[in-house]
Amino acid sequence: MSLKDYPHPSVTVDVVIFTLREDDLQVLLVKRAHPPFEDMWAIPGGFVDVGESLEKAALRELEEETGVRKVYLEQLYTFGDPGRDPRGHVITVAYFALVTVSAIDPHAGSDAAETGWWSVYDLPPLAFDHADILSYALERLRYKLEYTAVGFELLPETFVLSELRTAYEIILGEQLDKRNFRRKILGAGVIEETGDHRAGEGRPAKLYHFRDDAVAEVKTRRLFP
Secondary structure (H helix, E strand, C coil): HHHHHCCCEEEEEEEEEEEEEECCCCEEEEEEEECCCCCEHHHHHCCCCCCCCCCHHHHHHHHHHCCCCCCCCEEEEECCCCCCCCCCCEEEEEEEEEECHHHHHCCCCCEEEEEEEECCCCCCCCCCCHHHHHHHHHHHHHHHHCCCHHHHHHHCCCCCCHHHHCCCCCCCCCCHHHHHHHHHHHHHEEEEEEEEEEECHHHHHHHHHHHHCCCCCCCCCCCCC
């Protein structure tokens, strides 16, 4: 028996791009220019070419549809429900990335009519099973936020503790106790003072940045909530 004796499902890649924007957790979506689901919003993505790796396909599709380049992608999950695509049996491998909003300038490419940032808490109707993919991506992001120093990918290089706490609250969808947050995040050893301060209405606030090894998992399990 050879491979040609077996039916071949098609393979696509989809890329979830999260950012913190306008005091909200937002995701980059594209409006589809072609059927199926023409004029509906969707996660950027497309078909994998023969001989192309999954990650290269994800980066290529992201650039073709949004103009976004040079982002670190992490594989999220594989979605393979046979009925997820009306064109036939299509398996998709989803990726996701976390970026600061100033790091990219998305614009519609040849395969998309429009790009836009949307709140993950107020999404439009989405094509395919992309609502399920985004729901899973948000769950994974919250998990990573609780167990790792993933927040460094969403914040500027330096920040005050109130900005970091606000980022956690936006992503987790709940308010955190100010003193408890300060104690836990400082005790985790993933951030350190820069020695500089930011002037404000009251006493200047200390500036922090993530340690160089902050991407490693935090040893004190489940920081928040």
